[in-house]
Amino acid sequence: MTLTIWHVIGILATLAVIVGVSIYSGRSVKSAADFDRGGSSGPWLVAGAIMGALVSGQATVGTAQLAYSYGLAAWWFTLGAGIGCLLLAVGYVVPLRHSGSTTLLGIVSQRYGKAAGYWGSVLCSLGIFISVIAQVISATALLTTIFPMGMGAAALVSVAIMTLYVVFGGVTGAGMGGVVKLFLLYLACIVGSLTVWSLSGGVTPLLGRVSDLCQAPGMDAVLGLSGGADAFHTRFLSLVARGPLKDVGSGI
Known part of the structure; x- marks a missing residue:
């Protein structure tokens, strides 16, 4: 597909809206508590x-790539995420509110002591760091595919946008964004x-x-298909498609 000026305008406008929302939300951050908890954030935020x-x-670029490579098996990530949010809403919201804590680590500290909360924070920070790396990789792949730029420049642009997103807005910026x-x-x-x-x-x-496209010359080697239409289905x-343990496990 050849990019037109309208594609570029749409992409730049989307990035500008996200950065603009983060900067705008930063105007309501007056203290560390506002940055950390979002002040009087409502349910929408x-x-x-x-x-x-x-x-x-992971849920957009990663799942789209998985769907391209394996089809309906990509559904497991969405299913697992949905079930996780449902369990969070049904099982954790009321105890969390009654505890008076703003985070699950706060409850851990109350129940098991400050040392448990400290090590939980360290482990969560490591997990978040790994997640941030995945986001940078996804953003870099997207930028290098759309724009004529190298991996290093795309990574720097991604990190810069994420930094603006976090530094200016805090939790409020994350919610509005x-x-x-x-x-x-x-x-x-919906439109697509x-x-x-x-x-x-x-x-x-x-x-x-889609079946004809997957069986086009050369695509069988790219996708690892053999056997024609039967292999496609x-x-x-x-x-x-990747095996019950791997696919169901990713949903769990």
Whole structure:
């Protein structure tokens, strides 16, 4: 696909909106408590912060790549994330509110002592660091695919945007940015799905075109397919295409 000026304008406008929301939200940060807890954040900002963090590069670029390579098996990540949010809402919200703590690590400190809270913070920080690396890798791949820039420059741009996002806005910026990001993702998915549906003529013709594309010369080597149409249906229409333990385990 050849990028047009409208593609570039759309991409730059999206980045500008995200950065602008973060800077704007920073105006409400007056203290460390505002930065850490978002002051009087309402349910929309809290939901935006949680879902914005969940629907990240792994859930968009990573899951899209998995769906391209294995089809319906990519559904397990979405299922696991949804079940996790449901368990959080049903099982943890009320005890967390009654505890008076703002984080799960606060509850751990209350129950098991400051040492447990300290080591929990260290482990969570390491996990977040790994997650940030995954986000930078996803953003770098996206930028180098769209723009004529090297890996180093794309990584620096990604880190700079993420730094603005965190430093200026804190939790409020994460919440507002998450709401904006979810809106843009839903809009893109709905518009894209309707466009593909109208152009393809329905599910059966669409699957037929995808099957033909996957069996095009050279694609079998790229995707690791052999056996023609049977291999396509086994690979892309199976919920456990990578193996039951691996796919179901990723959902858990």
